[in-house]
Amino acid sequence: MIRVAREAGGEAHVEPVNLGERVRDLRRSKGWTLEEAATRAGLARSTLSKIENGQMSPTYDALKKLAGGLAISVPQLFTPPSKQQVMGRMAVTKLAEGLSQATATYEHELLAAHLTKKQMLPYRATIRARAFEEFDGWVRHDGEEFLYVLTGVVRLYTEFYEPVDLRRGDSAYYDAAMGHNVVSLSDEDATILWVTSLV
Numbered sequence: 388m389i390r391v392a393r394e395a396g397g398e399a400h401v402e403p404v405n406l407g408e409r410v411r412d413l414r415r416s417k418g419w420t421l422e423e424a425a426t427r428a429g430l431a432r433s434t435l436s437k438i439e440n441g442q443m444s445p446t447y448d449a450l451k452k453l454a455g456g457l458a459i460s461v462p463q464l465f466t467p468p469s470k471q472q473v474m475g476r477m478a479v480t481k482l483a484e485g486l487s488q489a490t491a492t493y494e495h496e497l498l499a500a501h502l503t504k505k506q507m508l509p510y511r512a513t514i515r516a517r518a519f520e521e522f523d524g525w526v527r528h529d530g531e532e533f534l535y536v537l538t539g540v541v542r543l544y545t546e547f548y549e550p551v552d553l554r555r556g557d558s559a560y561y562d563a564a565m566g567h568n569v570v571s572l573s574d575e576d577a578t579i580l581w582v583t584s585l586v
Contacts (some may be wrong), residue, residue: 428456492516526568539577
């Protein structure tokens with residue numbers, strides 16, 4: 388299998404994908420030993436070792452077993468890895484340990500607040516507002532937004548749609564550049580999970 392690369396002048400040339408190196412990289416990315424990977428694929432350890440070291444060309448049946456063991460498709464064995472490296476980032480926010488930001492209408496608890504360069508902004512919001520008139524016009528911002536009701540009942544107002552009432556377990560996904568506001572219809576302040584894209 389080959390892949391196409393671009394040289395500085397814009398002309399294309401092809402580069403072979405080294406199957407052995409690709410298989411070894413995939414195995415190591417999962418933290419598996421040769422023995423573990425061979426067992427999962429239903430191959431002999433010596434066979435897998437020879438494939439990784441370029442000492443044998445596997446049959447299609449062996450490729451299918453190998454791909455199955457690695458939980459990928461056969462073509463992915465010949466697909467070069469993405470240049471974007473996996474950073475392995477993670478942030479844990481325990482209950483009530485988010486970063487609080489209060490406004491007149493909402494009280495936000497930012498989740499994963501200290502993680503930089505995020506592509507989405509998750510937060511838990513307590514809805515204080517009880518009427519659309521409590522807002523100073525529409526809320527608008529870049530990106531898309533996902534809303535999931537945790538407790539209570541809310542009414543979602545949007546610029547181009549009729550208001551919709553949402554209860555626990557209901558959700559909505561919408562263009563955040565479209566004007567939107569949320570009010571609580573419950574006696575108590577409703578709570579929602581909000582996730583906003585940052586790209």
